[in-house]
Amino acid sequence: MAEAEGDHEADWDAFLDKFRGPERYEGAFSPENWEEEFDKIPVFMKKAPSEIDPKQNPDLACLQSIIFDEEQTLEEQAKTYKNEGNNYFKEKDYKKAVISYTEGLNKKCSDQELNAVLHTNRAAAQFYLGNYRSALSDAIAARKLKPNHLKAIIRGVLCHLELKHFSEAVSWCEEGLRIDPKEKKLLETRAKADRLKRTEERDLRKARLQEKKEQAQKDAVFKAIKDRNIKLLPVSSKEDNLISANLAEMSLDEFSSQSETGARVCLDENGSLSWPVLFLYPEHGQSDLISAFHEESRFIEHLMVMFEELPPWDTERKYYPSELELYYEDEERDKIYQICTQSTLLQALQHQRYFVKAGTPTFLVLVKFAPFSKNYFSGKKVHWLK
Structure with missing residues (x-):
């Protein structure tokens, strides 16, 4: 009897050894990745794959074919x-x-x-x-x-x-x-x-009114320029047509009252024009912009304010208002015109050879009798604006 019991215990131990050894049942889950393998079973999937490969997941492909x-x-x-x-x-x-x-x-x-x-x-x-x-x-x-x-x-x-x-x-x-x-x-x-x-209809009405107001202001500015016989050149003009253009032939679409610098010519309540004016100092590669230069203001008035203190780039300390001269270059005729500093802006703009380009009158500022000035005008005849 004892011998029989010993045989049964030996059989039981042998059966349990199958589970203790390294071998697993065929198809059993891996202890390390059992959750991932479990999720591959269609009935337990939390989320179906976007594309089903029958070779990799035949069970899911079979279910899909049934559905x-x-x-x-x-x-x-x-x-x-x-x-x-x-x-x-x-x-x-x-x-x-x-x-x-x-x-x-x-x-x-x-x-x-x-x-x-x-x-x-x-x-x-x-x-x-x-x-x-x-x-x-x-x-x-x-x-x-x-x-x-x-x-x-x-x-x-x-x-x-x-x-x-x-x-x-x-x-x-x-x-x-x-x-x-x-x-x-x-x-x-x-x-x-x-x-x-x-709200949209209200904003549209306001925008249209503003557009109408701006157009009326632009028309008034354009008329004031025309009445003064000031000649304008649009930015898009071709070089060979620059001088032939005149105000009577231009349309509002060809001339923008706003300059490239962002400033614009404007008409005040008294009917006077103020222009953005650019002064260039070729000797030093410097410039100054006066955003609102009243047409009746004299050049010397602005020069005295601008050079009340000499700029840091004037290392030779020679840009005193009384020593400065103004010029305008007529590129089409390759001529230089000198402007009296006592002249008003309007007088300069009304000269027959002056053309306002891109909405911004531009003038050269040089020091009289300076070596640079003499060399700058070398080979060019200087005329007075009259």
Whole structure:
């Protein structure tokens, strides 16, 4: 009896040794990666892969073939894709939801109610992706299939609102409220769209008035320039046509009253013009801009203010107002005209050979009798502006 019991114990130990050894059952989970392997079983999957390879996952491929059995009717297949899209939508995976709804629509089943739902659901997914125009197209398509589809109307209203189509949003709200006068979402959105519509119309009126005002000011400036016989040149003029251009031949589109520096010629309430004027100092590669040079102001007045303290780049300390001379270069005729510093800006601008380029009168400032000045005018005849 004791011998028999010993034999049973030996058999039991041998059986348990199978579990204690390094060998595992065929197909058993790995102790290190059991969670990953467990997640590969279709019934326990937390999330299905975007693409299914039958070789790597034959079980899942088999299930998919059962779900999308070609023997199903087109309506059944479309409904399956709709349900799949709804699941993706709940997971907030809107891109995959769009793909599923699209596949459902591609079945072209005869169930127009189902097709309207697919369009409406795809519109919702596209909306959350920020594709408002695509979403609106789906909402419109859904309404063609089912004009009184309230969800499609609501989705279209929200799309119009995002696209700033406020009038259309109000119109769609009105159509939806004829179906359900108590629909809260439509009531709230209609109030918001109507408020935004009125704000937009107000802003548009203000913008048009401002545009009209600016055009009137520009016309007045242009007329004042023409009355003074000041000649302008547009920035886009070709070199061979610069001198032949005159104010009478130019249009407002060819001349901008704003200079390249951002300053602009303006007309004050007394009918006087003020110009942005640029002074160039070729000896030192420096410049000064006077943003509002009154046409009746004399050059010497500005020079005295500008050089009340000598600039740091004047290392030789020679740019005293009394020692400065003004010039204008006539590039077309290769001539230099000297301007008396006691002259007004208007007197210089009215000279027959002076042309205002790019809306900014420009003058050269040199020191009289300086070596640089003599070399600068070498080979060129200097004329006085009269």
